[in-house]
Amino acid sequence: MTNRSVPLSTPAADAVAAATGEPLIVLTGVNKHFGDLHVLRDIDLTVAKGEVVVVLGPSGSGKSTLCRAINRLETYESGSITIDGMPLPEEGAALARLRADVGMVFQAFNLFAHKTILQNVTLGPIKVRGRSKAQAEKRAIELLTRVGVEQQAHKYPAQLSGGQQQRVAIARSLAMEPKAMLFDEPTSALDPEMINEVLDVMGQLAQEGMTMIVVTHEMGFARRAADRVIFMSDGQVLEQAPPEEFFNHPTTERAKDFLGKIL
Numbered sequence: 001m002t003n004r005s006v007p008l009s010t011p012a013a014d015a016v017a018a019a020t021g022e023p024l025i026v027l028t029g030v031n032k033h034f035g036d037l038h039v040l041r042d043i044d045l046t047v048a049k050g051e052v053v054v055v056l057g058p059s060g061s062g063k064s065t066l067c068r069a070i071n072r073l074e075t076y077e078s079g080s081i082t083i084d085g086m087p088l089p090e091e092g093a094a095l096a097r098l099r100a101d102v103g104m105v106f107q108a109f110n111l112f113a114h115k116t117i118l119q120n121v122t123l124g125p126i127k128v129r130g131r132s133k134a135q136a137e138k139r140a141i142e143l144l145t146r147v148g149v150e151q152q153a154h155k156y157p158a159q160l161s162g163g164q165q166q167r168v169a170i171a172r173s174l175a176m177e178p179k180a181m182l183f184d185e186p187t188s189a190l191d192p193e194m195i196n197e198v199l200d201v202m203g204q205l206a207q208e209g210m211t212m213i214v215v216t217h218e219m220g221f222a223r224r225a226a227d228r229v230i231f232m233s234d235g236q237v238l239e240q241a242p243p244e245e246f247f248n249h250p251t252t253e254r255a256k257d258f259l260g261k262i263l
């Protein structure tokens, strides 16, 4: 269903970087509270260029807060986060560029309801990246073709299925030419028959060398696509390991308990 001849991203540089393990996203000693609740506890995490990290953990363990902190949708009290060696900007045009550099796809599709699919994908590149309308539209059509929704370009989000909307959301992020993509349970709101069409696009992106952090309960995807699995519980990273090692030999009781419930 997707057109595999057109790459989603520009993979060559990332793929080379993955081999060198050059860090792209670095969290050091990050702590965050909501009132009395300590939701991120001394998080140290380095994601290399081209690496795919799947974040697992029970509901309420801090997975969404972690993603939101990296995109500065949440503040934090201590520690540091850098993207490509630069600290997260606080506000203004620099913050808009950060959010273009680190695309985020949420559980809810979050498309602009009163804009067409094509406008959804061209708006950011024109506003934040300074592209001409013609350039932005050309690239948008390529990306929409690639994720298999080019026929829908002139429709509005409500006219598309959930799976189509989520593929548009991915195309919209990719149109910004991000250095990394964050996915926070991107298939959790989808009807079962639409989950794979979204996971396929994400898997393809991973193969092309995109740096990705993916929060998901799709264990098949984690096994197939992850370079590393991170298990969070109560705001802490309790385990990190390659997927086969994590799934076959979890070391903590909490991870064993979690896997016992979902597998």
Ligand code: ADP
Pocket (backbone or CB within 6 Å): 034, 037, 039, 057, 058, 059, 060, 061, 062, 063, 064, 065, 066
């Ligand atoms: P997960 O994504 O792993 O389910 P979250 O990061 O959403 O976990 O939430 C971690 C904890 O922080 C939960 O206990 C949640 O209820 C709490 N929390 C999340 N967002 C807020 C908020 N805006 N205000 C207060 N508490 C919050």
Ligand code: MG
Pocket (backbone or CB within 6 Å): 063, 064, 065, 184, 185
């Ligand atoms: Mg969450």
